[in-house]
Amino acid sequence: MKKLFQIPLGGLAIAGLAVGTCCAWLMGETVRPYDMVGVKFCPKTANVRKKNYEQAQRKLDKKYCQYEHKMLSEVWDKKQYEAIKPLPENSFIIRNIPGEKTTYWWYLVSIASVGGGVLAWAKKCEKIELAAHYELEGYKTQIKIFGVNSREERDFKTDTVRNQWVGMRLETGLISQDAVNERYKKQSEVQDATHAAALKQFDAGNSEMDKTIAENLRDAAKADKERVKLQGKGSASTTTNQSNDEIYLLQLIEALKAHEDGWIFDLINSVKPIFLIGDMGSAKTSMAVSLGLIREALGHRIHRIADKHLNGENSDKWNLLKAECRHDNNSSILEALQDQIERRGERINQRPTSKEQFILDEFTQLAKISKEANVLIPLFVTSTYSDTRKAKELFIGVTHSFTNASFGDGVFELRQRGWLIEKFSVNGETPIPRVVIRTGLKDLNGNNLEDVEKTLPSWFRPELIHGHFNDSPISFDNAG
Amino acid sequence: MIDFDSEEKEQSNYPTEEDTAFTNDEQEAIKEYKANLTKRINKHRSILKGFESAFWGITSYSFARFLILVSGSSALGFAVASVFLINNIVNRDCLDAFRLERNDAEWKVEGMGKLLKFVLTTIGTAFILWGSIGEFYHIYNNSNETYNNLTKTVEEFQALPQDDQNKLLIFSGIVAIAGLYIAIDSKRK
Numbered sequence: 238m239k240k241l242f243q244i245p246l247g248g249l250a251i252a253g254l255a256v257g258t259c260c261a262w263l264m265g266e267t268v269r270p271y272d273m274v275g276v277k278f279c280p281k282t283a284n285v286r287k288k289n290y291e292q293a294q295r296k297l298d299k300k301y302c303q304y305e306h307k308m309l310s311e312v313w314d315k316k317q318y319e320a321i322k323p324l325p326e327n328s329f330i331i332r333n334i335p336g337e338k339t340t341y342w343w344y345l346v347s348i349a350s351v352g353g354g355v356l357a358w359a360k361k362c363e364k365i366e367l368a369a370h371y372e373l374e375g376y377k378t379q380i381k382i383f384g385v386n387s388r389e390e391r392d393f394k395t396d397t398v399r400n401q402w403v404g405m406r407l408e409t410g411l412i413s414q415d416a417v418n419e420r421y422k423k424q425s426e427v428q429d430a431t432h433a434a435a436l437k438q439f440d441a442g443n444s445e446m447d448k449t450i451a452e453n454l455r456d457a458a459k460a461d462k463e464r465v466k467l468q469g470k471g472s473a474s475t476t477t478n479q480s481n482d483e484i485y486l487l488q489l490i491e492a493l494k495a496h497e498d499g500w501i502f503d504l505i506n507s508v509k510p511i512f513l514i515g516d517m518g519s520a521k522t523s524m525a526v527s528l529g530l531i532r533e534a535l536g537h538r539i540h541r542i543a544d545k546h547l548n549g550e551n552s553d554k555w556n557l558l559k560a561e562c563r564h565d566n567n568s569s570i571l572e573a574l575q576d577q578i579e580r581r582g583e584r585i586n587q588r589p590t591s592k593e594q595f596i597l598d599e600f601t602q603l604a605k606i607s608k609e610a611n612v613l614i615p616l617f618v619t620s621t622y623s624d625t626r627k628a629k630e631l632f633i634g635v636t637h638s639f640t641n642a643s644f645g646d647g648v649f650e651l652r653q654r655g656w657l658i659e660k661f662s663v664n665g666e667t668p669i670p671r672v673v674i675r676t677g678l679k680d681l682n683g684n685n686l687e688d689v690e691k692t693l694p695s696w697f698r699p700e701l702i703h704g705h706f707n708d709s710p711i712s713f714d715n716a717g
Numbered sequence: 718m719i720d721f722d723s724e725e726k727e728q729s730n731y732p733t734e735e736d737t738a739f740t741n742d743e744q745e746a747i748k749e750y751k752a753n754l755t756k757r758i759n760k761h762r763s764i765l766k767g768f769e770s771a772f773w774g775i776t777s778y779s780f781a782r783f784l785i786l787v788s789g790s791s792a793l794g795f796a797v798a799s800v801f802l803i804n805n806i807v808n809r810d811c812l813d814a815f816r817l818e819r820n821d822a823e824w825k826v827e828g829m830g831k832l833l834k835f836v837l838t839t840i841g842t843a844f845i846l847w848g849s850i851g852e853f854y855h856i857y858n859n860s861n862e863t864y865n866n867l868t869k870t871v872e873e874f875q876a877l878p879q880d881d882q883n884k885l886l887i888f889s890g891i892v893a894i895a896g897l898y899i900a901i902d903s904k905r906k
Contacts, residue, residue, distance in 0.1 A: 381743075
């Protein structure tokens, strides 16, 4: 669509240049552009009280006070200021000649005006270049249209003239009607043959492409076959490894079942949340990691571990676990707890078949971090006791104490539903095998057992269990 | 967009595609048409270059005048610097293009034309500079001279007249000789 009003860019550019030039050379100039001073040196005669006073003064005036010396006022002021012995201004008649300073803005106007002119002309150039492109393409289109039209016209006229001459030859008896028909028939046959040949060419092209596709598919299949063959060789060793792992796992399970009525095996297989409590140095984290490792070997992947000291003193233990998510600071841990609550809801809806683990250490102080944490922890504990079984989550929590400060108010009843295992140390540094299962164990009639004394086997340490599955199997016969 | 300017040909990153088939006559006509368009575009571009030169010239002049009128002699140095700086910025490609290399004991010069252009524009700049601040500079120098002359006049006025100074000198000489004679004579006795 053509614009109704187009800015005359060329005119603007020339006007800008003209105005700018005028401003710079005519408008900016004045008769008195600078501040000047006119000074006359008119000394007074010393013969004040003498008879020849007037004559002496006239003589002095004639000699000195006749001419006015003009100079820049800034030079006069500066020199007077800088001089060690300034000129005595009482002996001078000083006349200020101010400059006409209001015109200097025209110089800035001139810069802006010419600059505007340049921009206008640059825009004009840009428009012309764009228009030239369209013009050239339009010209090509016109040429093509006229060319096609002319060629078609030529062909049409040629055919017409030729047919006319055929008619003339028929009329004059130079050729017969049969000959004409025969000629048309041959022409038609040639056209049909050309058409058939063209179709065959297309078919040949298609079949060539089909052939190429088939060859490519064959090559791909061959490559796949070779790959499978190579993988088959490698899988033999994998299968051996797998069978070894299974043997080690079976040995471990047997050892667990054999230890004190197999309470650790029951603990590992239980879907109820496990809370480990105890003093400092009672190897709570070691037990949590050991349980995690065995569950991992049983096929329950570790989704998340959270510990403020994840990268600190316990890092060598935590690194044995192949966790998908790791959280090592308070803010990250709190976010993880919030996320885990939501994840449990999602997993319950999805009805997953495989179980996953969440191990949370240093649970004790979390509720005291902030107001938000104080609200979040009871929610998390409630969710842990009510949702983990349905969400197929195996939860292990480690804490120093089992108080309301750690777990939040109103969750005491819930705590009875999970495992609560207390560990001990002799001097705050050396852990002992003794454990007391505060809650979680049941008798054959399904009644809850409380405060049951148990022990851990001496090999129940994360580094040994990890080594058991990595070429350093535990000798359960020798171990206690 | 078609590259109408054939001065700098660079390897294009865009795929090249042949245009629709044209007869030789048509191609000839298209080439001629394109040449006319290019000519028109180049004419406008050269005018733009002229506009730009005028712009920088007027900017140099006006800016220098503005500085002098607003700040007086304290802006003299800045005005000169700004004018030459503008000249350098505008013609920086000229200096960049100039190369002088010694290759196998033979001096090789490149971009001499552009260097010449730079020299000419610098001369032009000098004229612009003189036009903008020359008058002021002249007045400034005259003012200094006038003040110095006035200082001399005042000093002359405050000194004794020349013949009085001569008389005083002769009198002092006579007194000194007389004193010397008396001193020598008294020693002899």
